[in-house]
Amino acid sequence: MPGLRVINAAAETSAGETYSENVTVGVYGQQQFNWQDRLFLTAALRADDNSAFGEEFDLVWYPKASLAWVISEESFWNIPQVNALRLRAAYGEAGQQPGAFDALRTFASVPGPNDVSTVTPSSVGNPNLGPERSAEIELGFEAGLFDDRVGVDFTFYNQTTRDAILLRPSAPSTGFPGSRYMNIGKVQNRGFEAMLRGTLLSMPRFKWDATFSLARNDNKILFINDEEDRIVVSGDFGVEHRVGYPLGAWFHRRVVSADFDENGRVILSSMMCDDGKGGTTPCYEGTTAVAPYVYLGRGEPLYEGTISTTLAIGERIRLYGLMDFKTGFKKWDHVTRVRCSLNNNCLENVDPLRFVDTAPARLAAYQTGAVMGAEYIRDSKFLRLREVSLGYTLPTELAQRFGASRASVNLAARNLHTWTPWTGMDPEARFLSGSRGGFGPLEQNHLPQLTSFVTTINLSF
């Protein structure tokens, strides 16, 4: 096609355009069987084709089967404390389409010599791009105990994703900048979701309920194509996909020990780093950092959960509390990095001798810039008192004075306190973009979540 026809290429360049069209063609068939309302079997098959698939990629098939058995309905069931129990198992395959134009190789319109519009490589594309395919086995149960005063839900899952769509930087020698989406490997997600709910106290004018939920998701890269064992997502921040480790895990150089001169300046040749094998190795050769990047942790939580409780006093007063937590992950504390290794306005910078004996590794890392990045990759677990609220339902006659059939007042306090070892502003703040490719949470210039007090008046008419 001769010439440029995109709006960006016009002589008047203060314009832009975007357009997205995505087509999926698919069919779906499902068969369900029910035996005496206690055994349920479902089988299904789905076929999809999508415009976002690469030219070289064709149709994709997704089968599914599930079985559920309400065992407590069986005549032989004789555990009176467990009034309901449902067992279930399922196998299914699913897919995730690539982005609408991820497969396409494109140029971008840019101003050229004498400001005449021309083109430059934009997206390298991938003609072989297809959907991410996952197969999952689920086993679980739901139980009601003591006439449903206690409920337990539990699900174990083991999901294997093949042809996982991961963003991989292009080798610049390809002539195209940025990254491309590729079906690049095999990833395992394994974990459980559990919930325990119960009525702790039940009296005519007093009821106390509590719920605890916990989820664990452990993901691991099993395999990467092209005989590789790692993909570097961001070399400077140390985000990598490595076989045997979680997706987008943290890898960086970690200082173990260092000596300092009489002014508290680190002696580079004395710096020893973690060698990743249980030992140490020199961090530097001359002034060049040579220590290996070692595994430091995952970027996504391994565990997360909530604890909530509701206290109902009479028919009008309701007290509610919610705490949530996440643990087993780390974030990059970029504020500390900038303050302490670049702008040099941390205590370690102005009074280094105070830290020579107490925190030599940290001091050495701060004095050598960002090349010893492990110092900024820090535990980000937290437990947060998310909400405490008090609700009061007004008497009907009072509501009617406002012409309402029902009225209530709710006083809520949110984000009251956070227990965390995180050194930045907020363990939940995340900055995901650019070369980190959506992996590797980082905090930079984020405002923490504010503590807020909210009063709500509800009137129903």
Add this chain to the structure above:
Amino acid sequence: MRTNETRGIRMSHGMFSTVRARLSRALPALALAAALGACSLLDEALEVDAPHLIDAGDMDHPQNANLLVTGAIADFECALGAYIVNSGLLGNELRDASVTAARFSLDQRTIDDTSPYGVNSCTGNPPGIYTPLSIAIWTSNNALKKLKEWTDAQVPNRTSLIAQAAAYSGYSHILMGEGFCSAVIEENGPEVTPQQVFQAAVARFDEAIAAAQASGNTDMYNLALIGRARARLNLRDLAGAAQDARALLASNPQYTKVATASISDPRRYNRIGDEFFGGRITVDPSYYDLTVDGVPDPRVRVINTETNGHDGATKVHIVAKYGETRSAAMREVPVPVASWREAHLIIAEAEGGQEAVNRINILRDHWGLPHFAGGTDEEIRAQIIEERKRELYLEGHHLNDLRRFEIPNTPPPGAAYRQGGVYGSARCFPLPLVEKSNNPTLRRS
């Protein structure tokens, strides 16, 4: 709780809802699904419009030949500006005046293969060079390849366009060879030495010169001549370098080629001017108040703007060749790519002796400076280095001169760096990790 969303059939995590039996006839649906695979009409149904994108396939058309070549030139010009900034910081011509952390390793000479020069675009902060130069090499080579596939009947001025594409490919190679410790110059190709990069540059310039002569494109002929002279100098082919430089001066004794610049778009900025204007760089103090026998040297007239840099502390010093005042107008000043001045210095270096003295004095006359009297071979060589430092200041040569002439860095490695840490010893840009870890040829080796 899981974060990975999936399409297709979603797995139910099940609650107590009762599933009622519902018999349905699945066979027709399955039969239809099977038919899908064979149905070629599907391809048509799956076609979507993307009017805001330029499909690479659309560029593969003879009528877009000119577009491919101007695109390659645009890529080179943007890369050149970025290269001058990066090599200026690493090569003692500039100092950083920013508070942007990612920039310090350049000035500090502590870059490694993950530093921003490897991944940033030519308009980044700091501007990158490996990716922009790789793009410039690829786009010029791609244009060259297409032009060779097409015919004169399909593409007007095809041979002249070949000369342009080849000449700019040659210059992109030169910058890659002069700046990098090693490089990859073919798509997903092997790691090669600077010498191999210069050899590739010479081959491109050979091609450019032949096509320029055949098409009567004098501009590209001259540009390619200086380019080949520069590449040959790097290969220590001194006679060949001098021959090309003399040929250029014979063709046009005042020839200068510039990269045009404008404020229309960040890609079009004079990158050096933009960095001065933004207060992110300042002239290295070693260039302050330079004179020749007491006469101020106009080639490196440094102006103290008395304004603070981005860091709020450094007084920004600019060089007059890119603007008399620190203003946005600096973004519009053209950047020299090659010039007759460089040709004289190439001859001086290649031939030495009295010829070198004569060439230096031709340039001194041009600037109204006192003559260089000459001296021993060593003194003349030292003067050539000094003349290059001044004459070609911030034109993308000095880092390579530091390497070629083994000039010690100042401040020396190990000296305290103003932002903390110490100066390193990097004198070239390592092959970036982004290339090493994503190039299948390198991954296998």
